[in-house]
Amino acid sequence: EIVMTQSPATLSVSPGERATLSCRASQSVSSNLAWYQQKPGQAPRLLIYGASTRATGIPARFSGSGSGTEFTLTISSLQSEDFAVYYCQQYNNWPPHTFGPGTKVDIK
């Protein structure tokens, strides 16, 4: 099973600032990685798939990069609605699909 790790666990950012979230896979997942945003009481929302392709309707301030075992989600200028928990997920080698433990982005 591929184990996903994320850092940091919590990221405190001021509105308008840039946020950089990291995700690491225990073995190569090529570019088969997705990012999700989850707000309290809501289902996760797909942001990025294929490591760098924005899902339908996702603002351009969200960008993904990386391949192999190291991935990054960047939010270029944090808006109030972006404070949430972010998860990465690999789908290169399944079953199982595996998720990272999440990074909480909160207001500094």
Next chain:
Amino acid sequence: QLQLQESGPGLVKPSETLSLTCTVSGGSISSSSYYWGWIRQPPGKGLEWIGSIYYSGSTYYNPSLKSRVTISVDTSKNQFSLKLSSVTAADTAVYYCARHAPRGDYADWGQGTLVTVSS
């Protein structure tokens, strides 16, 4: 627009079987190239993939749960279902149904349903 809705008991006793159904509207569950999955989230914790099913009936399970999980599809009702046997308190979670493309990312999710395991 595709919509998914989970339904089932919110309270299950230990050692019993958890049963949930996901009803799909706005699209056919028989659409080729899509898989239908279950993902759960214990309160305050992260996401755990339970398993997926293709419309043809092919199933894929998390090895950690495989001995207790059954996922099935009813194309006539546009539904798919989850059964998890011998539940314990550790199975208390919000259970989501979701759709994923062959590449494996989940673009469509239900709202989730909280299932509590308690006597």
